[in-house]
Amino acid sequence: MSTALEVGTENCAGPETGEITSALEKQATELIARYPVSARSAVMPLLHLWQETFGYIGPRGVEWIAKKLSLQEIQVLELVTFYPWFRQKPYGKFHFRVCRTLPCALGGSGKTFAKLQKLMNLKSDGHEGAMVSEDGRFSLEYSECLASCGTAPVILRNDEFHQGVDEKRATELVAGCK
């Protein structure tokens, strides 16, 4: 029943305007079936499904999920804004999450982040959340603990996990974005 994408194929950039295919509907139905007691439990699985399909969760996604689960839109939006993994705006085609939590910070994740930011030519607007390059190719944000503190610093590039990402490795990873 797994409908998992292969690792490394995550879509981060959207657009959300794509077609809602019958395959997507089928996947949604399968996910909802996992919660025979309460369909509301399927909100997060459907949010993941939508985000993986369309890159982010805009009003169209919120409303589609609310309708599917007979919920009010606010009940879906409450979750989109609570869980940091969900995004309401498209990210870059290659999205980097750098762990900033203590063990990674001790391991130099600050330098890794700065290197990535420079390589991607990103400027912070002072707000929380991801920085996205003007061409939509890259985006970068800090993440909290990715649970691999022994191999710090660690990052996620889209859904690929990379460990021991020092400045040199960061440069390679950016270069490897094809």
Add this chain to the structure above:
Amino acid sequence: MNPWNHDVAKDELDLVDVQVDGVWLRMPRGLNVVEVAHRSKKFIPHYCYHPKLSVVGNCRMCLFEMGTPKTNADRSPVLGPDGKPEIAWMPRPQIGCATGVTQGMGIRTDSPLVKDCRNGVMEFLLINHPLDCPICDQAGECKLQEYSVEYGTGTSRFVEEKLKKPKNVDLGKRIVLDDERCILCSRCVRFSSEVMKDDVLGFVNRGSHSTLTAYPGKRFDNAYSLNTVDLCPVGALTSKDFRFQMRVWFLKETKSICTSCGTGCSTTIGSREGKVHRVTPRENEAVNSAWMCDYGRLNIHYLDSKDRLHRPLLKAVGEQFPGTWADAIHRAAEGLGKVKPEEIAVVASGRLTNEELFVLKRLVGELGVTRVDMVPHSGQADNFLRSGDGNPNGRGAELLGLSSGGRKFSSWGAEIVSGKIRALLVLGGEDLVAAGIPSSALQKLDVLLFSGILGNETSRLAHVVLPSAATAEKTGSMVNVHGRLQRMTRAIAAPGEAREDWLILRDLREACTGGNSLHSVEDVWKAIAAEVPQFAGLSWAKIGDLGVQLETRSSLSGGNLVKA
């Protein structure tokens, strides 16, 4: 009506011994500690807790020190030198709202730890709260302000930048939200979800950035939305109708009831210098719990409508001219005296109080008039408080024998046209044109007397117009659709020369028949209690602030709205 009633114990007679601040008391088992403190004449401050909503325990203001009885090896309680059980106090404070009392429980509501907890919560709530009390509508009834006096420090140790959140958010037709003032207690969210089943409100974002909102494009407009303004312990939700109008500490509060439909929600009228500024629900489990509908709450603006009748009017040469009360009453009595009793019809209104109706009953009895009825008004009933009966006292009119529920009234139009009815006394401001009697018919009448609050097509045709008082302007009683007898009390004086109906009717009766034994509402009430079987044994005082349930006759058995 409410999914929860935390202020009522499961079994009020199943008592346990509880020590509250050193004093042993008997309290119902399982009753929560906030309520126990309240019943012990102690007070545990709280923001998120409300007896009619689910308990979420998020504000942490009701933290108290809890103890359990020390026990011996055989589980018997350890007794102290005073013979009372000894208590082992827990180091960690507990929330009063979610803690039910058990046998031997110790409660400290004013210990140093408890005060420290409250000081902490107060400081936390204020660090990001704007200091805009001077322009905040909640000022004077704000729990944040109120508790600050006791648990605040007067100075702030917070030197960081305050969080910025949306201000002046237009949530719906009647409500404005200031997110910077919001303390995220979730009362409004719970009310909408649990009581109204209308999930429009919610929190977005996380942590300190959590923000109350409605889904973009969705409006918080349900028929009971303004209850959230009452529930909001701070000035986050304000009523568009009331905001910036009046400081609440200037308001005189008068207990009354809402007369916008047959439910008769208990209300508090807030008035100042002869003007009603707001009406809020007054808790009454037998009628409306703690709620009322937005329509009833806002139905106060007719009080100073341009159509308001301020002076008696008398018709002469086809036009109405202002006159004195003496002339008006004289003209009215004279008119009724010109025709035979069987040629008179009286429109007794379900908008009149029992006292007014009773004086009317005397009048029609003494005149020998038999054509008496009221105009039915139907409203849109919902499954909550709104009744389909638009008459607030239709039941009272029935009990006093002044109503056939509109059955008689339905033939009066034809009887006026045929000349059977020559004089009509219209009370309660009923607009007969709107009720189906064409103005051409009314113009045929020899005598058309009108008493009411607002001018309308009927009043404009009347030979005598007797301006009367509105709900907020009079004292009296009514019986709601479920047979509950309730009182209203005058909050403000009627404008101009308008008078309470019972005075108008008293004078008219005196002028018509010489009958005069009723000098006050209480006198009227005494007579009602003596003469009307359903009111036997009741007195004005006995009705009390919450009213009394009358013996239900078949016509009164509308079912009990409040399901216990």
Add this chain to the structure above:
Amino acid sequence: MAFSEQRLIFKNIDVPGYTRDIACYQKNGGYEVLKKGLAMGGGAIRDEVKKSQLRGRGGAGFPTGTKWSFIDPTKTTKPIYLICNADESEPGTFKDRQIIHKDPHQLLEGMILSCFANGVKLAYLYIRCEFTEGWKIMEKALNEARAAGFLGKNILKTGYDLEIYVHRGAGAYICGEETGLIESLEGKRAYPRIKPPYFPAVLGLYMCPTIVNNVETLCNVKHIVDMGGEAYAKIGRPNNTGTRLLCVSGDVVKPGYYEFPVGALTLGQLINDVCGGIRNGNRLKAVIPGGSSAKVLKAGEVYKIKEKGSDGNMLEKEVGLEDLRLDFDTLAAAGSMAGSGGVIVMDHTRDMVECLANISAFYAHESCGQCTPCREGVLWLKKILGRIAEGHGREDDPALLKEVADKIAGRTICAFGEAAAWPVQSFIAKFKAEFSARIARNGSASRHDTISLLH
């Protein structure tokens, strides 16, 4: 002195040629214990778990047998749910990741046994979504187990039905808190529930009795059923039985994951002998022994620890930091906790102000915002610490930090309040001079680029 690990749960982890598919697992004896357990019956399994004295590996160290005993599957009329807490997100902890990635069927076998023992028919595996590969591995493992008849209808023809589904989190640390996790699984914001009344054993998922156990805990159940509770209890120390997965990160030569009997070695032995000592020839300055919520321990500290002597009487001993035994009770006696087993080591070059600022930034970001002290207080802590780190500290700040933390701990809905307050309380108490010195250096203070305060 060499310290060799005793690998029970990690037995097959990183063994050359060992793969995570079911064939490899079964080749190595996989699902044999399940057959044994199904034959034993649920009550017998629960008895063994009780005898094992297993304590939960998620952080609180609550006895698993006791947690299970709150629910009597023979008496309750409601369905019972089990949730595997695979939301591993306590900074410094990365043990569950190894199990999920490298030996997923071990977890499933432990989970199926635990479900069977407690009469559970429907269970969920709540996994953090940052394990982008991990959830797919678990989905695949579940499919394999289903195909092999270890899951689904009539498991191994015993008449027992069980379904397990993967449920992905979405980046919220608070979902590690069991009632927050339950709310999240119900499709809501992960607001922890008030207890009382919402104890999971009574009013858990969908208001039904629910068991929430950590990944490592559930794996242990498999080994307890395998060897028997009494044999298991002989591993480790009394009341601190079994093995423990230790995750070491920070300034050591060989950071990584290790498995030892609980209390088999001291903190010094772990850092110096197992992990090769402090890196770059630096000296030890501080250790956080049980995930970032645990109170920090300072090099050179001496603790008064009560221990049962050979005569059975309690003796108080003075024990130095490096001689602290790594078990639940000893670390608690030293004023910290074994927590999730995440040991974060800081060397003498580290700036304690920045380390604490980093930790507090984490908690400020992760506070769910439901209750007042945590929502308001934790961000306040972060702001003060950020300000000090940026060179704008005020003389009263250390005292203020302590007071704010004191007004959070013990007053919140869930243990997050303590998790956020304990680091502040302990860092300020133990490194106060460093904070004061940093404030005295105001203006000239330079920010280390190792610790980002962004967010």
